[in-house]
Amino acid sequence: MAVTLQSKMTKLLFLTFTRGSSIMLTLYNITQIIFLIITLPFLLAVVLLTPKYRLRTWKRLGFGLRSQIKHTKKEERKTIWIHALSVGEVTSALALISGVRNRFPEAFLVFSTSTSSGAKVAEQLMADHADILIPFPLDILPVTAFFIKLIQPDLFILVETDFWPNILTCLQRKKIPVMLVNGRISHKSMASYRRFAFFFRPLFQTFHHLCMQTETDRVRMIDLGVPEDRVLTLGNLKFDTPLITASSTLQEEPMVLPDDSLLLIAGSTHKGEEEIILSAYVRLRTAYPNLFLIIAPRDISRGKEIQELARTKGITVSCRSDKTEHSQRLLVLDTIGELAGCYRFADIAFVGGSLRHKGGHNPIEPAVMGAPVLFGPHMEDFAEISQDLLTAGGAIRVGGEESLFQAADTWLSDVRLRKEAGLAALKCVENQQGVIERHLQLIQAIL
Numbered sequence: 001m002a003v004t005l006q007s008k009m010t011k012l013l014f015l016t017f018t019r020g021s022s023i024m025l026t027l028y029n030i031t032q033i034i035f036l037i038i039t040l041p042f043l044l045a046v047v048l049l050t051p052k053y054r055l056r057t058w059k060r061l062g063f064g065l066r067s068q069i070k071h072t073k074k075e076e077r078k079t080i081w082i083h084a085l086s087v088g089e090v091t092s093a094l095a096l097i098s099g100v101r102n103r104f105p106e107a108f109l110v111f112s113t114s115t116s117s118g119a120k121v122a123e124q125l126m127a128d129h130a131d132i133l134i135p136f137p138l139d140i141l142p143v144t145a146f147f148i149k150l151i152q153p154d155l156f157i158l159v160e161t162d163f164w165p166n167i168l169t170c171l172q173r174k175k176i177p178v179m180l181v182n183g184r185i186s187h188k189s190m191a192s193y194r195r196f197a198f199f200f201r202p203l204f205q206t207f208h209h210l211c212m213q214t215e216t217d218r219v220r221m222i223d224l225g226v227p228e229d230r231v232l233t234l235g236n237l238k239f240d241t242p243l244i245t246a247s248s249t250l251q252e253e254p255m256v257l258p259d260d261s262l263l264l265i266a267g268s269t270h271k272g273e274e275e276i277i278l279s280a281y282v283r284l285r286t287a288y289p290n291l292f293l294i295i296a297p298r299d300i301s302r303g304k305e306i307q308e309l310a311r312t313k314g315i316t317v318s319c320r321s322d323k324t325e326h327s328q329r330l331l332v333l334d335t336i337g338e339l340a341g342c343y344r345f346a347d348i349a350f351v352g353g354s355l356r357h358k359g360g361h362n363p364i365e366p367a368v369m370g371a372p373v374l375f376g377p378h379m380e381d382f383a384e385i386s387q388d389l390l391t392a393g394g395a396i397r398v399g400g401e402e403s404l405f406q407a408a409d410t411w412l413s414d415v416r417l418r419k420e421a422g423l424a425a426l427k428c429v430e431n432q433q434g435v436i437e438r439h440l441q442l443i444q445a446i447l
Contacts, residue, residue, distance in 0.1 A: 024202050028165050029141055036140075052116050060135045062146045069150055072108075072131050078447055081110040081153040083136055085162040086118035087336055092182050093159045094125050095240040099436040100443065101129045110151055112136040114162060121337045139164035148174060155446055157181055159237075165199075168206040177446050180210040181439060182237045185220040186359050186381040193224055201225050209442060214384045234442070235435035236385065238364040241340075261292040262347045262412060265371075267339050268298045268361040269352035273376075274306050276355055278313050278330075280405040285329070288412050294342060296333035298352060298361070303334030343369040347418060348411055351375040355400070363389055368429045372421035374398055374407055388432070394425025 036043070047057045059065070082097055084090045090113060101109060111130035113119045122133050137147040144167040156171050160182045171178050185193065193200045204210065204226050211234040212218045218233045264284075266277045274295060281293050295306055303319045310317040310330050317330040320338070333339060343349055349366030353359060354376030363373050363386055373395040379386040389395035396407040411418040 024199060025165055025169055028199075032140065056116055056119075056135055057138075060138045061140075061143055062137065062150075065134065065147065065150055068132055068134070077106055077108040078104065078154045079108045079110065079152055080104070080155050080157065080443075080447075081112065081151055082130075082157045082159065083112045083114075083162065084118060084122070084159040086113065086115040087121050089159045089161070089182075090118050090121045090125065091241070091337075091340060092237045095436050096157075096159075096181060096237050096439060097126060097129045099240075099440050103440045103444070104447070110134060110153070117336050124337060136162070137167065139166045141166045141170075144170050148176070155179065155443065157443075160184065163200070163203045165203060168203055172206040177208045178206055179443070179446070180207050181234075183210050183212040183221070184214070184217045184381065185212075188359065190220050190224075197224065208446070211439060211442070216384060232442070234438045235432060236362075236364060237435055237439075238362060238368070239429055239432045240434070240436040241364070241368060261290050262288055263292050263294065263345055264348050264350070264408065265294045265296070265339075265342060265346040265366070266350040267296045267343070267352055267366065269295055269350075270298055270356050270358050271302065273352055273355045274309055276401045276404065277350065278310055278315065279401050280408065281330075282313055282315065283405050284408055284412065287409065291329075291412070293330045294333055295330065296339045296342075296352075300334040300336065303332045306332050340365050343371055346371040348408055349373050350404070351379075354378050355398075360386065363395065364429060367394060367425035370422040370426040372396075372411055372418055373425055374404065389425055389428050392424045392428040394421055394423075394428050396421075 047053045080100060082093060082100070084093045093111075097109065097111060100107065109130045110132055111122060111126050112134045113122050114136045119133070119135065122130075126133060137143045144164075148167075148170050153171075153176055156176055156178045158178065158180050160180075168178060201224060204221065204224060207226075207230060210221055210226060210231045212221060212231060213233075213236040215233050218231050221231045222228055264281070266273075269277065274297070277293075277295065281291070285291055297303065297306060303321060307317050307319055310332075315330050316328045317332060318328045319332045320335045333342065343366045346366060346369065349369075349371040351361050351363045351366065351373060353361045355378070356376075357378050359381035360375060360379035362382055363375060363379075366373050367389060373389055375386060375395065375397060377397060377399055379397075386395065386397075390397060396410075398404040398407050411421060
């Protein structure tokens with residue numbers, strides 16, 4: 001009797017979800033059609049007049065996809081489609097796609113990105129691993145159906161984020177397994193997911209497996225209504241990210257980094273943080289005249305703004321995009337895809353987004369390069385990782401200019417302490433490696 005009742009309840013819940021999902025999808029597509037009809041002339045003008053959208057938009061509608069696949073895909077091969085939104089997700093996926101290629105050498109690997117900047121980085125990092133690189137389809141129902149029909153994936157892997165109803169629902173209806181990797185849910189995202197649960201819960205239900213970075217992320221996903229057996233804690237892909245050999249490095253351009261310099265890198269900074277970093281840097285330069293600073297803003301369009309701010313403090317500065325031949329003491333890294341490679345030269349690294357309420361950015365990139373790490377009090381998005389680094393002695397939390405100055409001064413004044421902290425950061429990362437192998441085992445089980 002109890003079993004029968006439970007079975008009926010399960011069936012009722014499934015039907016409720018299915019109907020809710022169908023209603024959500026119908027409303028989504030009706031709203032989309034109305035929006036396209038109203039804005040079509042404007043959208044066409046933007047696409048035709050903007051070079052970066054002109055060719056890419058047609059490709060995102062599927063033009064040229066048939067011939068691209070026809071010339072590369074062989075029959076009787078398992079097809080794995082991996083998608084990454086933009087630059088950050090592409091770099092996160094590097095170790096995974098490398099592992100997939102080695103484990104499944106005969107598989108046909110499709111790698112897609114949503115943004116043009118992500119596509120550029122993918123061309124640099126993924127060309128040796130993926131069979132084809134494509135733009136991600138626009139989430140218009142006939143377009144997503146067309147992409148899936150041509151690609152015919154045996155598995156779709158989504159890296160971190162970029163949830164779209166039509167593509168996920170089409171994959172589900174075709175009974176194609178969908179897997180989320182490197183999943184994380186920040187406090188801010190959790191609030192949004194709860195507020196719009198009617199929209200996001202059906203999307204998360206389309207996944208066969210949701211592989212989260214931390215146990216906290218796993219619990220949050222379950223709290224959103226995803227069945228426990230679908231949610232796994234497999235770790236952060238960047239723990240297994242290989243050392244990056246950039247095609248253009250500071251070492252190869254000595255006019256950028258003067259000889260015998262100490263290097264402080266402030267990565268992924270946000271507005272308001274550069275003022276604090278530059279003020280601390282001016283004070284540090286008094287004791288360490290050979291200290292060189294690289295600031296890599298999260299938004300690279302802010303390069304000139306940071307340049308002007310530095311000049312008001314009397315700091316000679318250049319932007320990487322200017323390709324100046326003058327040796328300065330501050331470089332604003334306003335380019336895409338170079339920050340991770342630069343960390344291997346750092347004596348100290350500061351992780352941005354942490355002195356302001358931005359949730360912080362990933363401290364694994366500098367730590368895996370053996371750089372001691374500094375970050376502010378707002379590392380909510382990477383709470384477990386940052387705490388692990390603090391516990392290991394590979395990081396120091398700072399609160400503002402004075403504590404930033406003091407922490408940097410401690411490490412700069414004592415080579416032994418600095419190297420011990422860098423080694424502690426590296427070992428902290430190494431102790432949590434094996435993430436890719438866990439993902440590959442799951443992929444193997446699915447295929």
